[in-house]
Amino acid sequence: MKRRLGVLALVGALAWSTPAEAQQWGDLVVTFGVSGENYDGNLASVTVPVVDSANDVGAAVGEVGVRGSFWLLNRTNTSVQGSFDLGMRQFLASGFELRDYSPRERSGRGTLQLLHRVGSLGVLRLTGDSWRRAIDDRPPMPLFLQPGYTRYRGTGQFTFRAVDGVTFDLAGDVERADYQTPENYTQIRLLDRDSRGLEVGASWGNEWHVRFFGSFRTVDYPNSSSFDPADPIRHDETLTVGGEWRFSQSAAFRADVGLEGIVNRSNSRRVEYDAFRARALVGVPLPWWGLGVNLYAVVAGKSYVSEIQFARLVPGEEADNASVVYLDLNRALAPNLDASLRFGYTRAETDIGDAYYQRYGTSFFLNYRPRLR
């Protein structure tokens, strides 16, 4: 609580000491949504406190969110921008054997970012992020919801001046994640972690912006055992190499495609793996009635170094592979009001017992921007 008040005080002090003309809103969006969801599968999770024999459940969902950004300082060489994203989602689940659950998710994110041009050398970016996520009445599988947590991250990044059209960047970050522990159930604390990462990247291109990067990260899981008496606390080291291609210079479409390979090594043989992840985000306006389409797809696959017989997994972290696809059909109803119809599909699997869980959903959203006229 004290820490949260400290952050608020810092933001308040910055806002107070900044001349009014330097402060300005970037964006403010209020979102309302309703969804119908279906979940099925037999994948178990160690982080869910209750187990239900149902393999096929449904849920009606309502959600509300607000996000925005604002400039605390906006000068030629220095800018400070704050942003936030708050949301609440209420489920009315049905189909479980034990009882009908009504989980409620609350999420919040706050970011403060400083950009400063350092002479002709480049740009320094310092970012402080905090996330908080809470769940009441968390249901059993297969209605998987990510567990609640509080997460903080500080990032320092330097983007160097372009040389022959190529821009290099170097970044370091530290992160801490504390997971919410339901009463009498401590398994979820296995996910608590402290991590440190270093990333270098090179990018070029105007129309198609291309970036290749490599990162190294060390992660300590203070509540997770390595099962090695000599080094009992789990400690992972992760090497990631990837590239991304981004196109946003045209009215005809925008695209963001990424591919990366991950090598994770640990003092716990159970979680040593090689993995890949491919993702694509594409937006295209359609020629009819002002409609547009967005597509997001991600596919991840994992290959464990050692055979494991541990059947209870964490779908958000330890399933063997997963696919996520979302498609939305959108249209502006007014200059400050957008509507979208979204279809979603998620599937996660593990080789152990061919366990899986999957989710289908259809949602309708209204996004209102009160500051636009």
Add this chain to the structure above:
Amino acid sequence: MLHPALVVLWMGAFGVPNPAAAQDDPVLATYQRQGLRYEAAEDAYQAALTARRVIQSDFDAQLDSVRIARASGDQAAFDRASERNMLLARELSRADRRVEATSDSLQVARREYLDAMDARVTALLERQDSATTRDEAQRISALLADLRNQYRELESSSDIFTPQALVLTGVLAYNPTDTPSRLRQKVELATRRIEEMQARIAEADDRIEGIEQRIQLARQSDNFQSSLGRFDDIAVPVGAPGQSRSQGDQAVSDSTGVLTEPQSLEEQLRGWRELRGQLEEMLGSFLRLREELEAHIGADRPRRR
């Protein structure tokens, strides 16, 4: 406010005040203060107008660069020239606003100065009425005559506030010494400038439409990503939950240095809209100019291209 004609009538009828007594006269003090304010406001207006003319001149030169780049077929050079033209349009709009603001201040100062002059005339007439010597009456009469001239001069200066003063048409402007042949050349030149303006407006419209579509596309993409990320719906089982892949959006650098933030689409849209407004204004002035030139040619009009 006392009409100047009445001032003249009153002047003939009354005597002269004591000038030494005027030193402590609050009406005189107000008149002097308003006079200084008016001069300051006029200086500010003239400075803003001069600055605006300089920017207009740059803007016109840049329009020529855009034309040359387009003729050369070099798309990159054309884009650069258009971009520079758009930035100058924004500067021009800012200069316009500055001219408007100083013009407003000048009008207020002018009105207040006229009021102060009016009050001064009234006070002088009262003093003339109570003048005890012929010399005193004559001195007041001279002051009133000077005031009358100032008043008329200031009233007739109102034409400086008309917007035509802001639009430059250079050598194309009608000159009474123009021969019919020279007038026809001017009409042809004005027609070419009109076609150029129309082409630039069409280009600006294309750009504006394109940027509006990009804004819409970006907005829908933002909505989409936000609804996916808010509740971790797109987390996949590689790495720890919620952990992002890279360091987020990279600052974009250009060939001249590193930008803290690239110019947003909204800023680009504002710039192109302002450029379009400037071009519309210029088009209007060239159309009016051509009409005026054609009117002077009379029935012997050249065929328009």
